[in-house]
Amino acid sequence: MTAVSGKPWPHMTSRDEFRFLADLVFKRSSSEHTIVNLRDHHTGTTRFANNQVVQNVDTRRGVLAVTVAFGGRQGTASTTDFTAGAIQDTVTRAERIARVSPLDPEYLPPPAPYEFHARATAKPETVAAGPSRRLEYANEAIGQCRMENLLAAGVVSSSVTAVGIAANNGLFGYEHRGEARFSLTVRAGDATGWSAAAHRSIDHLKVQERTLVAIKKAKCSCEVQDLPVGYYPVILEPAAVAGLWAWLLWSLDAKAYTKGTSPFAGRLGELILDDRLSLRNSPDHPDLLGEGFTAEGLPSGASVWIEHGVLRQLAYDRFTAKTDGVDPIPTLEAPVLSIEGLPVASIQDLVKNTERAILVTNFWYIRPVNDRNLLLTGMTRDGTFLVEKGEIVSAVKNFRFHDSPLTLFQQIGAWTHPLEAVNAETGKMLVPAMTLPRFHFSSVTRF
Numbered sequence: 001m002t003a004v005s006g007k008p009w010p011h012m013t014s015r016d017e018f019r020f021l022a023d024l025v026f027k028r029s030s031s032e033h034t035i036v037n038l039r040d041h042h043t044g045t046t047r048f049a050n051n052q053v054v055q056n057v058d059t060r061r062g063v064l065a066v067t068v069a070f071g072g073r074q075g076t077a078s079t080t081d082f083t084a085g086a087i088q089d090t091v092t093r094a095e096r097i098a099r100v101s102p103l104d105p106e107y108l109p110p111p112a113p114y115e116f117h118a119r120a121t122a123k124p125e126t127v128a129a130g131p132s133r134r135l136e137y138a139n140e141a142i143g144q145c146r147m148e149n150l151l152a153a154g155v156v157s158s159s160v161t162a163v164g165i166a167a168n169n170g171l172f173g174y175e176h177r178g179e180a181r182f183s184l185t186v187r188a189g190d191a192t193g194w195s196a197a198a199h200r201s202i203d204h205l206k207v208q209e210r211t212l213v214a215i216k217k218a219k220c221s222c223e224v225q226d227l228p229v230g231y232y233p234v235i236l237e238p239a240a241v242a243g244l245w246a247w248l249l250w251s252l253d254a255k256a257y258t259k260g261t262s263p264f265a266g267r268l269g270e271l272i273l274d275d276r277l278s279l280r281n282s283p284d285h286p287d288l289l290g291e292g293f294t295a296e297g298l299p300s301g302a303s304v305w306i307e308h309g310v311l312r313q314l315a316y317d318r319f320t321a322k323t324d325g326v327d328p329i330p331t332l333e334a335p336v337l338s339i340e341g342l343p344v345a346s347i348q349d350l351v352k353n354t355e356r357a358i359l360v361t362n363f364w365y366i367r368p369v370n371d372r373n374l375l376l377t378g379m380t381r382d383g384t385f386l387v388e389k390g391e392i393v394s395a396v397k398n399f400r401f402h403d404s405p406l407t408l409f410q411q412i413g414a415w416t417h418p419l420e421a422v423n424a425e426t427g428k429m430l431v432p433a434m435t436l437p438r439f440h441f442s443s444v445t446r447f
Contacts, residue, residue, distance in 0.1 A: 193217030194382035242421035
């Protein structure tokens with residue numbers, strides 16, 4: 001079921017319709033275990049570049065995936081055609097694949113039925129948003145940049161997704177999920193400024209406010225100076241903090257921990273970071289993108305992962321969790337990083353209270369160098385500045401860094417309350433902006 005803007009498409013697959021489709025699969029399946037996954041996704045995207053809108057389309061794609069298992073042999077097939085004949089063909093293909101597949105030693109039957117917590121994951125204003133609403137926001141950003149003789153490029157998007165999971169043991173979950181996103185890069189010659197937002201509600205994107213932030217960064221970055229490489233105190237804005245924490249979160253893998261290849265091996269229950277730091281999963285937080293259940297059919301809920309610097313949780317797949325006797329399995333789709341103590345009011349206050357540091361707006365192209373100690377490399381971008389005596393005195397040429405979050409977050413200077421952080425590395429989380437006393441910039445980039 002696929003449709004593009006300009007062509008009619010039916011309403012989103014409802015709970016009752018998904019239940020009907022799942023029952024249709026179960027009646028036709030001869031396997032021991034059968035799981036049905038639904039993803040019916042309607043998204044609208046408005047792109048702009050060089051102060052002009054270049055795309056404004058809506059697309060719709062519905063996919064029904066069927067997974068069957070005979071003992072430990074399993075197979076999956078999917079279809080975009082929700083008719084009875086296509087579903088029969090999908091079940092047949094899945095069973096054919098399962099019968100010739102090797103035994104999976106880590107196979108587990110579907111999770112037991114669960115009454116999933118209903119969350120407000122689709123806001124009416126986001127569901128109702130269409131091309132005209134997104135165009136309005138795009139033109140608002142473009143107009144602000146034109147007034148400053150700057151070039152704007154970015155995206156405004158809105159989406160709604162019907163997500164479902166059902167199994168022949170009685171497991172059933174269905175949820176409507178919606179979100180809106182805004183991303184803007186402002187160019188002033190070779191200098192750029194950037195800002196981004198994501199929210200369940202399209203009314204909370206704060207397009208004008210974020211556009212002004214990106215404009216200010218681009219204008220302040222026009223004249224740059226070279227600084228020598230080395231160790232500097234830094235002020236990290238939320239996106240920069242989140243970029244580093246993304247790799248820390250991805251390293252919390254229980255299987256790697258058990259094998260001894262994790263940077264946290266043997267340290268569960270021990271102090272790994274500054275003892276004021278805590279990381280929690282908060283799926284009910286109104287500014288995050290929490291969900292009622294995972295793709296495996298597990299409930300998502302509040303959990304503590306790092307508490308006062310102590311590692312409390314690992315990320316488990318179902319097989320490893322069963323082996324280790326972990327129940328329930330914690331999820332981490334709505335992370336909140338907080339610091340105990342008195343925060344400053346804003347990023348501006350961090351700057352005012354700093355004698356000398358490098359202010360980093362964002363990192364990009366972050367990659368691991370050494371998985372055992374979580375040494376990372378990446379580059380600053382979209383606004384890197386020298387702060388002296390409480391003021392931004394100039395932009396500086398972008399740096400490449402080599403450092404580890406396990407070292408960086410051992411000691412924190414000042415910080416804000418948790419703020420929205422959206423970038424390519426993390427999706428969305430809430431983290432404080434903060435000052436760190438020692439950060440290793442290893443080279444200067446060419447741009």
